[in-house]
């Protein structure tokens with residue numbers, strides 16, 4: 001068996017095309033959505049991600065507000081920019097690019113954000129809304145995973161999903177999304193404390209690998225016909241991405257997400273969705289007077 005590709009680039013392009021029309025409709029009503037970003041430090045990877053987000057904005061007609069601080073920035077300096085973005089009327093939603101430099105209290109920064117402007121869905125209020133099944137911005141990579149499966153018609157309803165990883169930006173919220181009634185999956189969350197990872201993986205109809213451990217999911221771990229999503233990003237000595245999924249898995253699985261080209265582009269697309277939905281909520285509130 002050679003797995004079919006869960007094509008994140010093509011799916012993200014379809015989402016962006018839909019958003020372009022929605023942004024044009026908002027502009028016709030006098031509302032221009034704007035994405036703000038705060039980059040602290042000069043990590044080349046983080047800079048690449050931030051630049052990519054602004055390129056995406058330009059493609060669909062969303063405005064850009066780019067803020068940067070050196071890696072010597074203090075907690076207070078970072079929080080001052082967060083307050084400015086909270087108050088900036090041109091900024092519909094914004095993100096603080098993670099990770100922040102060592103010594104910075106990331107949770108304190110995220111908690112200071114206006115939850116209505118949290119384009120990443122990582123503010124505690126929005127994570128709480130997700131738990132309560134209320135409307136709000138959804139965490140970008142987890143929702144990207146769900147959309148990638150939906151777009152390709154992979155059966156989620158009743159499926160047994162095994163998630164590897166429990167990090168706050170990805171692993172922690174994937175079970176919350178997939179166990180909603182709309183998705184209806186059964187989820188097992190594995191992590192570094194899991195006793196027999198191989199036995200869990202072998203049971204899975206869908207595997208979401210978000211451990212950040214190169215090739216932790218191997219062909220012998222995968223049930224023939226499963227869907228496997230590779231969310232892990234590690235780098236080899238030449239800077240090339242090495243995912244959590246061994247390339248041999250493509251010979252066993254029915255579906256596989258490439259890495260790069262799978263969940264990464266979906267993360268970027270979902271960020272734009274969150275900004276446009278926030279602008280649509282603002283526009284509806286203005287119309288309602």
Ligand SMILES: Nc1nc2c(c(=O)[nH]1)N[C@@H](CN(C=O)c1ccc(C(=O)N[C@@H](CCC(=O)O)C(=O)O)cc1)CN2
Pocket residue numbers: 049095096097098099120140141169241259260261262263264265267268
């Ligand atoms: N505030 C946030 N910080 C971080 C997030 C996040 O969602 N919010 N996630 C990651 C980085 N990230 C977005 O910020 C991100 C990662 C990867 C991609 C992507 O498109 N990757 C490409 C490959 C790129 C490459 O070759 O290096 C792909 O998978 O095809 C986009 C966004 C951590 N920080």
